[in-house]
Every structure is written in C-alpha cells, then in structure tokens.
Amino acid sequence: MPKLGMEPLRRRALIDATISAIGERGSLDVTMSEIAGRAGVSSALAHHYFGAKHDLLLATMGHLLAELGAEVRSALRASADPRARLSAVIAVNFSETQFRPETIAAWLTFYVAAQQSDDLRRLLRIYARRLHSNLMSGLARLMSRPEAERVAESVAALIDGLYIRRALKDGAPNPASAAALVEEYLTLRLSNRKAP
Amino acid sequence: MPKLGMEPLRRRALIDATISAIGERGSLDVTMSEIAGRAGVSSALAHHYFGAKHDLLLATMGHLLAELGAEVRSALRASADPRARLSAVIAVNFSETQFRPETIAAWLTFYVAAQQSDDLRRLLRIYARRLHSNLMSGLARLMSRPEAERVAESVAALIDGLYIRRALKDGAPNPASAAALVEEYLTLRLSNRKAP
Amino acid sequence: MPKLGMEPLRRRALIDATISAIGERGSLDVTMSEIAGRAGVSSALAHHYFGAKHDLLLATMGHLLAELGAEVRSALRASADPRARLSAVIAVNFSETQFRPETIAAWLTFYVAAQQSDDLRRLLRIYARRLHSNLMSGLARLMSRPEAERVAESVAALIDGLYIRRALKDGAPNPASAAALVEEYLTLRLSNRKAP
Amino acid sequence: MPKLGMEPLRRRALIDATISAIGERGSLDVTMSEIAGRAGVSSALAHHYFGAKHDLLLATMGHLLAELGAEVRSALRASADPRARLSAVIAVNFSETQFRPETIAAWLTFYVAAQQSDDLRRLLRIYARRLHSNLMSGLARLMSRPEAERVAESVAALIDGLYIRRALKDGAPNPASAAALVEEYLTLRLSNRKAP
DNA sequence: AATGAATGAGCCTTCATTCAT
DNA sequence: AATGAATGAAGGCTCATTCAT
Numbered sequence: 129m130p131k132l133g134m135e136p137l138r139r140r141a142l143i144d145a146t147i148s149a150i151g152e153r154g155s156l157d158v159t160m161s162e163i164a165g166r167a168g169v170s171s172a173l174a175h176h177y178f179g180a181k182h183d184l185l186l187a188t189m190g191h192l193l194a195e196l197g198a199e200v201r202s203a204l205r206a207s208a209d210p211r212a213r214l215s216a217v218i219a220v221n222f223s224e225t226q227f228r229p230e231t232i233a234a235w236l237t238f239y240v241a242a243q244q245s246d247d248l249r250r251l252l253r254i255y256a257r258r259l260h261s262n263l264m265s266g267l268a269r270l271m272s273r274p275e276a277e278r279v280a281e282s283v284a285a286l287i288d289g290l291y292i293r294r295a296l297k298d299g300a301p302n303p304a305s306a307a308a309l310v311e312e313y314l315t316l317r318l319s320n321r322k323a324p
Numbered sequence: 325m326p327k328l329g330m331e332p333l334r335r336r337a338l339i340d341a342t343i344s345a346i347g348e349r350g351s352l353d354v355t356m357s358e359i360a361g362r363a364g365v366s367s368a369l370a371h372h373y374f375g376a377k378h379d380l381l382l383a384t385m386g387h388l389l390a391e392l393g394a395e396v397r398s399a400l401r402a403s404a405d406p407r408a409r410l411s412a413v414i415a416v417n418f419s420e421t422q423f424r425p426e427t428i429a430a431w432l433t434f435y436v437a438a439q440q441s442d443d444l445r446r447l448l449r450i451y452a453r454r455l456h457s458n459l460m461s462g463l464a465r466l467m468s469r470p471e472a473e474r475v476a477e478s479v480a481a482l483i484d485g486l487y488i489r490r491a492l493k494d495g496a497p498n499p500a501s502a503a504a505l506v507e508e509y510l511t512l513r514l515s516n517r518k519a520p
Numbered sequence: 521m522p523k524l525g526m527e528p529l530r531r532r533a534l535i536d537a538t539i540s541a542i543g544e545r546g547s548l549d550v551t552m553s554e555i556a557g558r559a560g561v562s563s564a565l566a567h568h569y570f571g572a573k574h575d576l577l578l579a580t581m582g583h584l585l586a587e588l589g590a591e592v593r594s595a596l597r598a599s600a601d602p603r604a605r606l607s608a609v610i611a612v613n614f615s616e617t618q619f620r621p622e623t624i625a626a627w628l629t630f631y632v633a634a635q636q637s638d639d640l641r642r643l644l645r646i647y648a649r650r651l652h653s654n655l656m657s658g659l660a661r662l663m664s665r666p667e668a669e670r671v672a673e674s675v676a677a678l679i680d681g682l683y684i685r686r687a688l689k690d691g692a693p694n695p696a697s698a699a700a701l702v703e704e705y706l707t708l709r710l711s712n713r714k715a716p
Numbered sequence: 717m718p719k720l721g722m723e724p725l726r727r728r729a730l731i732d733a734t735i736s737a738i739g740e741r742g743s744l745d746v747t748m749s750e751i752a753g754r755a756g757v758s759s760a761l762a763h764h765y766f767g768a769k770h771d772l773l774l775a776t777m778g779h780l781l782a783e784l785g786a787e788v789r790s791a792l793r794a795s796a797d798p799r800a801r802l803s804a805v806i807a808v809n810f811s812e813t814q815f816r817p818e819t820i821a822a823w824l825t826f827y828v829a830a831q832q833s834d835d836l837r838r839l840l841r842i843y844a845r846r847l848h849s850n851l852m853s854g855l856a857r858l859m860s861r862p863e864a865e866r867v868a869e870s871v872a873a874l875i876d877g878l879y880i881r882r883a884l885k886d887g888a889p890n891p892a893s894a895a896a897l898v899e900e901y902l903t904l905r906l907s908n909r910k911a912p
Numbered sequence: 913a914a915t916g917a918a919t920g921a922g923c924c925t926t927c928a929t930t931c932a933t
Numbered sequence: 934a935a936t937g938a939a940t941g942a943a944g945g946c947t948c949a950t951t952c953a954t
Contacts, residue, residue, distance in 0.1 A: 132915095132916070132917080132953090132954070133916095134916085134917065134918090135916090135917090138917090152439070152440075153437075153439075153440050154436045154437045154438065154439040154440055155351065155352060155353065155436070155437050155440070156351065157351065157353045157944095159943085159944060159945085160944075160945065160946085161943095161944080161945095169918075169919090170918065170919050170920080171919095171944095171945085171946085172918075172919055172920080172946085172947080172948090173917080173918055173919075175945080175946060175947080176917085176918080176919095179946095180945080180946080181944095181945065181946090233436070233439065236432075236435075236436045237436050239432075239488065239492075240350050240351075240429070240432045240433050240435075240436050240491065241350045241351050242350070242492075243348075243349075243350040243429065243491070243492070244348075244349055244350050244351065249492075252492070253494075256492075278505065278508070281489075281497070281505065282482065282505055282508075282509065284485065284489070285481075285482050285485030285486045285488075285489060285505070286478065286481050286482055286485055287485065288484065288485035288488045288489070289480065289481030289482055289483065289484035289485030289486075289488075290481045290485075292435065292481075292484045292485075292488070293480070293481060293484070295436065295439075296435075296438075296439070296445075296448070296452075298449070301477070309474065309477065309478055309481070312474070312478075313478065313509070316512060316513065316516065317512065320512065320516075330934080331934085334934095355926080355927060355928080356927075356928060356929085357927080357928095365935080365936090366935065366936050366937080367927095367928085367929090367936095368929090368930085368931090368935070368936055368937080369934080369935055369936075371928080371929065371930085372934080372935075372936095376928080376929080377927095377928065377929090526913080527913085530913095544831075544832075545831075545832055546828050546829045546830070546831040546832050547743060547744065547745065547828075547829050547832070548743060549743065549745045551947080551948060551949080552948075552949060552950085553948080553949090561914080561915090562914065562915050562916080563915095563948095563949080563950090564914070564915055564916080564950090564951085564952095565913080565914055565915075567949080567950065567951085568913080568914075568915095572949080572950080573948095573949065573950090625828070625831065628824075628827075628828045629828055631824075631828075631880065631884075632742045632743070632821070632824045632825050632828050632883065633741075633742045633743050634742065634884075635740070635741070635742040635821065635883075635884070636740070636741050636742055636743070641884075644884070645886070648884075670897065670900070673881075673889070673897065674874065674897055674900075674901065676877065676881070677873075677874050677877030677878045677880075677881060677897070678870065678873050678874055678877055679877065680876065680877035680880045680881070681872065681873030681874055681875065681876035681877030681878075681880075682873045682877075684827065684873075684876045684877075684880070685872070685873060685876070687827075687828065687831070688827075688830075688831070688837075688840070688844075690841075693869070701866065701869065701870055701873070704866070704870075705870065705901070708904060708905065708908065709904065712904065712908075720932090720933070720936095720937070720938080721937095722937085722938065722939090723937090723938090726938090745923095747922085747923060747924085748923075748924065748925085749922095749923080749924095757939075757940090758939065758940050758941080759923095759924080759925090759940095760925085760926080760927090760939075760940055760941080761938080761939055761940075763924080763925060763926080764938080764939080764940095768924080768925080769923095769924065769925090
C-alpha cells in the first residue's frame with residue numbers, strides 16, 4: 129500500500145538497515161536483499177532510491193559522518209573554555225548514539241574497507257581531519273604546537289583503540305569508562321604542563 | 325615441474341598470498357583464484373591443501389598469531405627488568421615485521437570481520453589475552469593491580485589505535501614514532517606513580 | 521499541467537518515441553522508460569495507453585505500415601501509365617519520410633525480430649504482399665507473368681538491400697541515388713523486352 | 717565427466733549455439749543460459765571460455781566472417797577469368813552453408829544491431845569492404861570504373877535483399893533461384909556493355 | 913489523466929568447490 | 934602433486950508491470 133512522499137522515510141530506513149547489517153556482519157559485503165529486507169522493502173526499491181550498492185554504502189557513510197558532525201557542533205556550541213571543549217569532543221565520541229557497538233562496528237568496517245574505495249577514503253579523511261582540528265582547537269591553547277600535535281595524535285589513537293575493543297563481541301568498555309580513560313590521559317598530560 | 329617436498333613451501337606461499345591479498349583489499353572477500361594466482365598455483369591446489377576457504381583464512385590468522393607470539397617470546401627472553409619487559413612487548417608490536425601496513429591491514433580486517441566467525445573470534449581473543457598478560461606481567465610489579473589494569477587497557481587501546489592509523493593509506497606514523505608515543509605515555513604514567 | 525484531449529497527441533508521441541528509440545538502438549529491447557522519457561511522460565502512462573510493451577510495438581509497426589500505405593496510395597492516384605506507376609511505387613520507398621536512416625533502422629529491426637512474434641510477422645507479410653502487388657500491377661502489363669514475377673522479386677530485393685545499406689552508420693546511399701539505382705535496373709530490364 | 721583438451725570443442729559448440737539462438741530469436745538479446753543450454757554446458761562455463769556475453773557475440777560474428785572469407789578465398793583460387801570470378805563470389809554467398817535461413821537470420825541480426833556496438837560495426841565493415849573489393853576485382857576488368865562501382869553496389873544490395881527475404885519465415889527463395897536472380901542481373905548488365 | 917511507489921522475475925556474472933586425469 | 938574442466942548457488946541490477954492516489 130504505497131503512499132506519497134515515502135522517499136525520505138525509505139532512504140532513512142535503508143541507511144539504518146545498512147548500518148546494522150554492516151555492523152553485524154563486520155564486512156561491507158552485505159547483500160542488497162539483506163539490507164532491503166531489514167528495511168522492509170524489496171531490493172529493487174533500494175536500487176530505485178540509491179542506484180548501485182556502492183552509492184548506498186557511500187550515502188550510509190555520509191550519514192554517519194553527518195550525524196557525528198552535528199553532535200560535535202552542538203557540543204562545542206555549549207562550551208567556550210579550551211579544556212571543556214576538549215572534554216566535549218571526547219564526550220561526543222563516546223556518547224550513547226556514537227558508542228553503540230553496532231554503529232562502531234559499522235564505522236570500523238568502513239574504516240578498514242575504505243582503502244579499496246577512493247570515495248570512501250575521501251569521506252574518512254574528512255572525518256579524521258575534523259576530529260584532529262577539533263582536538264587541536266582545544267589543545268593548542270593549553271600547550272605548545274608540537275606537543276599539542278603529539279597529544280592530539282595520542283588521543284585520536286586512544287579513541288580508535290577503544291572503538292576497536294568496543295566492537296569486539298566481548299562487550300568490553302562501556303561508554304563511561306572508555307571516556308574516563310581518555311580523560312584520565314588528558315588530565316595526566318595537562319597536569320605535567322604549563323599553558324603555552 | 326613440481327618437485328618433491330614442495331608442500332610446505334606451497335602452504336607458506338599461499339598463506340603469504342592470503343595476507344597480502346587481504347591487506348590490499350581491506351576485506352576478507354578475496355577470491356581463492358586471486359590468492360592462488362599470487363602464490364603461483366591453481367586454485368584447485370589451494371583447496372587441496374587447505375580444504376575450504378574459511379580454513380585457509382583460519383590458517384592465515386593462526387600464522388599471524390604464531391609469528392607475533394614467537395617475536396614476543398624471543399624479546400621477553402632477553403630482558404628481566406619489568407620496565408624493560410614492557411618496552412620489549414611494545415617494541416615487538418611496532419617491529420618492522422609487525423608494523424608493515426600490509427600486515428596491519430590484514431590484522432584489522434580479521435579483527436573487524438571476526439565477529440561473524442566464532443573460529444576467528446576465538447583466535448583473536450587469544451591474542452588479546454596474551455597481549456594483556458604480557459603487559460600485566462610488567463605493570464603489576466610497578467603499580468597497584470587496579471591501576472595496572474587501567475594502564476594495560478590504555479596501552480592496548482593506544483597500540484590498536486596506532487595500528488588503525490598506520491593501515492590508512494596516508495602512511496601515517498612510522499614504526500619509531502608510533503612506539504615512541506606509547507613509550508611516552510608509559511613514562512609519563514610511571515613518573516607519577518610509586519612502585520606498588 | 522495536462523490538458524483535455526491530450527490522449528491522441530500522447531499516443532502519437534509515444535509511437536514516434538518508439539520508432540526513434542528502436543531505430544537508434546537497432547533492437548526491439550528498448551525499455552518502456554526510455555520510450556516514455558522521450559515522449560515526455562511517465563512509463564506508467566505508456567502502459568495506461570497501450571497495455572503491454574508488445575502492444576506498443578505492434579501499434580508502432582502498424583503506424584509505420586499505415587503511413588507507407590497512405591503515401592503509396594496517394595502516389596498511385598496520380599499516375600495511370602504502367603511505367604509511371606512503377607516509378608511512383610519506387611519513389612515512395614525512397615521518399616524523404618521513408619528513407620530516413622532512423623525510420624529504416626526501425627523497419628529493419630522489426631523485420632528481423634519479427635520472426636519470434638506471430639503478430640509482427642503477420643503485419644510484415646501484409647507489407648510484403650502489398651509491395652509485391654503494387655509492383656505487379658505495373659509490371660504485368662509490360663511483360664509476361666513469370667518474367668514479371670522475377671523482376672518484382674528483384675526490385676523488392678534491391679529495395680530491401682538498399683535499405684540495409686542506408687541503415688548502416690556510414691550513411692551510404694542518399695535517397696536520390698538509391699532510387700536511381702532501382703530505376704536504372706528497371707529501364708535496363710524493360711529496354712530488352714517487348715510488351716506482353 | 718570432463719576430459720582434457722575440451723576447450724576448442726566447447727568454444728565451437730558455444731559459437732554454433734549462439735548462431736542458432738540468435739538466428740531463431742532474431743535478436744541479440746538471447747540469454748547466456750539459452751546459449752549454454754543449446755551447447756550442452758552451464759552458463760558459467762560459457763563465461764569461463766568467453767568472458768562477457770559481448771565477447772561471445774563478437775567471437776561469433778568473427779567466426780561467421782572467417783568462415784565466409786575462407787569459402788570466398790577457396791572459390792576464387794579455382795577461377796582466373798573475371799566473369800567466372802564474379803560468379804564464384806556470388807555462388808559462395810548463396811552456398812549451402814551461407815544461405816541457410818538460420819545463418820542468415822544471425823547475419824542480419826548482427827547487421828542491424830551492429831549500430832550500437834563499435835566492435836560489431838568494425839567487424840561488419842570488414843565484411844562489406846571485402847565483398848566490395850571481391851566484386852570489383854572482377855567487374856573492373858569488364859567495364860569502366862564508375863560503372864563497375866554502380867554495378868557492384870547493385871549486386872551487393874541484391875544479395876542483401878535476397879538474404880532478408882530468405883530470413884523471413886516463409887522460406888522464400890531457395891539458394892539456386894536466388895543465385896540465378898543475381899546472375900541474371902549481371903548477364904543482362906554485361907550483355908549491354910563492351911569491355912573497358 | 914497521470915504518476916510515484918513498489919515489486920517479482922529474470923539476466924549477467926562471479927566464485928567456491930568438486931572431480932577426473 | 935597438480936590442474937583443467939565444470940557447475941550450483943548466489944548477488945547486483947534492470948525492467949515490465951501493477952496499484953493507490
């Protein structure tokens with residue numbers, strides 16, 4: 129029983145279905161039927177809305193990025209103090225929405241598989257740069273440039289590493305303790321330094 | 325013109341081929357023909373030696389683990405001092421053989437895809453436990469148990485995170501600077517503590 | 521903004537679109553969407569008007585035949601002399617409207633593909649018979665029956681052959697020279713015979 | 717029960733199957749399964765030997781051309797006299813092997829569909845040129861160049877036209893009478909001319 | 913009158929896997 | 934030991950067709 133104006137709903141449902149399918153499988157080679165099935169539509173309709181499978185994957189990756197970006201922006205808007213901004217960025221990375229194993233597994237899968245796809249790699253680089261600049265915008269006011277670079281790199285690695293552990297099926301760190309670990313590192317680091 | 329006693333060489337060639345194929349593609353869905361081709365044999369022979377594709381993947385994963393294990397053991401054998409043992413474990417993880425982008429990409433791919441395969445997950449858990457106990461064997465003598473746990477977790481996450489960055493195509497951190505980052509963290513951490 | 525009384529225009533537009541689509545592709549397997557798109561309507565509307573795709577093809581073929589028939593009739597109406605009637609029939613086959621590469625390509629496509637469709641074959645047979653009887657109506661008064669049959673066959677073959685060449689993309693014979701070739705044949709033939 | 721050295725047999729069987737499938741359908745859009753089925757193999761094997769469907773079509777067209785070329789060459793080898801050479805070329809075009817409705821229908825289908833495929837068009841042009849030069853090699857010694865051109869064009873058109881009629885399912889002209897028609901035309905034409 | 917929404921069926925193609933040699 | 938031959942099963946994608954609006 130088709131209704132009018134279904135397009136945005138279907139698109140969203142298909143993207144969500146893609147995320148969970150990829151997350152569960154841990155691989156981009158999920159089938160269109162699988163995805164369509166989860167979204168409750170035929171695979172033909174998925175093609176109708178997204179064209180080729182690759183385009184759906186791209187759109188999904190884009191959606192993930194956009195959502196993260198929105199969360200970060202809104203978090204940053206709330207705090208002006210450099211240290212607080214750092215915590216805000218970290219908090220977003222471990223928020224309920226971002227740190228769900230399902231979402232994370234999808235993230236990682238895209239991460240790893242991105243090497244073979246120029247499009248995906250380009251998208252991921254955007255994310256990496258954005259994270260980096262968000263971290264730097266806080267750190268640079270707390271320490272020297274080169275040191276800030278090193279700390280940003282460490283924090284980014286820490287986040288990625290915690291993501292990996294979270295993706296594994298042993299349900300490892302919960303959002304709170306993961307965030308705490310990063311905060312702990314930052315605090316330790318900052319307590320040993322003076323402002324630049 | 326096949327010679328006698330070629331079997332071990334062929335097996336090894338096939339495993340190496342699997343690693344590089346998976347590493348390059350960033351996905352477990354490499355074809356048997358691709359692998360066999362790289363090893364210079366027919367895909368039928370690959371099946372002859374390893375049975376199903378999944379078994380070849382398992383054997384490959386096992387090979388990766390065994391190699392890492394051997395490197396770690398031999399490194400630990402050389403040092404008795406707790407702090408030195410920590411550095412040894414870290415050094416191995418960033419050694420020339422382990423920290424090659426190709427190998428890393430294969431690692432990560434297995435990591436992420438492991439969720440859908442009980443066999444693979446089991447293997448990966450072995451690795452995780454081993455790393456953890458290796459780190460703990462050093463840390464436990466330098467700080468309290470709960471604190472050591474947290475530090476081990478951080479170090480493990482840091483390593484994984486640096487692996488991810490290394491796998492990305494921008495060829496980010498080189499082995500030396502990656503290892504230095506972890507060492508830096510450890511040093512910072514230890515300088516603020518007393519022995520347990 | 522659809523207007524009243526659009527139906528005949530839409531039908532005609534769809535048929536024209538079918539002709540050019542088939543002509544360009546050189547194959548009957550053009551899609552309904554392609555056709556509908558060229559006609560500026562939705563494919564659903566094409567179905568609304570013509571039912572199944574096959575019916576649209578049939579209608580298109582019928583249109584082609586009807587148009588040719590009309591041109592022939594009007595040409596014959598103008599001349600009573602046997603020789604002139606022959607020329608008239610030939611002229612129509614090479615007229616501007618009939619001898620356009622696009623139209624011809626559609627013709628040939630139908631011709632060749634007609635074998636798998638009883639409906640199409642029936643239609644084409646009508647055309648063949650009509651051409652034959654038109655030629656014979658002139659020839660029979662200029663030579664003996666059996667000889668007229670042979671000449672009619674030759675002329676028909678000549679026309680078809682020239683159609684083929686015209687359909688090929690090298691844009692071979694132009695209408696005038698093609699017609700001249702047939703006329704030349706007829707003249708040669710007639711100059712060597714006496715009236716029956 | 718696979719045997720060794722099957723490749724040439726399978727390739728040939730598949731090409732033959734393609735010819736008859738296309739001939740019967742009157743369209744290039746025969747399915748790979750249809751073709752493979754006729755050749756008694758799986759469609760996967762067809763792909764194994766020919767790659768994509770398009771390549772099989774190309775190979776088939778090439779086979780048709782090669783066979784015709786061989787027949788023509790062997791016929792020409794037998795006669796030195798210009799007039800006899802003309803007859804030889806014509807005879808080959810209406811030989812038992814070439815003038816089978818099945819083969820002809822395949823020819824025509826390729827002819828018409830060739831427009832959308834550069835590869836096919838290229839192949840067909842080779843055939844057209846070859847026929848033309850074969851005809852000219854005889855005609856040029858019997859009449860003036862420009863006249864020979866016109867006659868060659870007529871003969872080629874005549875042949876194509878007779879091919880079309882033969883392809884239609886009413887089993888029109890048999891090989892002998894078709895060849896006779898062309899010969900008749902040539903004779904008539906030559907009897908009205910002097911040698912150049 | 914006209915269309916967007918939706919799908920089932922089918923096709924090309926790939927791939928792991930088997931088997932006879 | 935090693936491979937060519939062969940296939941079944943599945944996946945991506947297209948398309949004619951239907952239906953509610």
